[in-house]
Amino acid sequence: ETGVTQSPTHLIKTRGQQVTLRCSSQSGHNTVSWYQQALGQGPQFIFQYYREEENGRGNFPPRFSGLQFPNYSSELNVNALELDDSALYLCASRNGAANEQFFGPGTRLTVL
């Protein structure tokens, strides 16, 4: 069974640029959530996708957007990058009916 994978591992961007992060969910999981984790803090919920539809969103501006594909993989897009967007971005997947979610290794984004 393949776990949650994310790409790229690390990314450096400059302020104002756009970035796309990718996530492949664990086999059999149809729900994907994205989290932002700043250094020394817990993960903050960005949004969740279930069967290609966004069905929950945290307190993040519209420049954070996402997609889920028919194979349940997902993308997180961030436009007009700001310095405060520097963080570890985590993807987690679960079966829609289950409580437990499993995290990928994360993408470390640095905005200069």
Place this chain on the structure above:
Amino acid sequence: EDQVTQSPEALRLQEGESSSLNCSYTVSGLRGLFWYRQDPGKGPEFLFTLYSAGEEKEKERLKATLTKKESFLHITAPKPEDSATYLCAVRNTNAGKSTFGDGTTLTVKP
């Protein structure tokens, strides 16, 4: 709004010195309380789910317990490899998201 507070922020133990980590929470309706372990620069690793007050779960040197307002993660005779940040999260009955605390960073010295 759901809230999770973890204490202490950091804990240093000698190998074999047992202790407990605290997670205080407020949630409108608890669907589950979760404990994760996170190593530096890595994604959180799922440890336990607790559903109702009085429930306990164990895994190796770790035992998680739950009351209506708190959860404890008890670490018995820890080893250096138990050093990590331990995260607590809650999910309420009306939301798909999980709300996390900021974690307790545990360091176990040999």
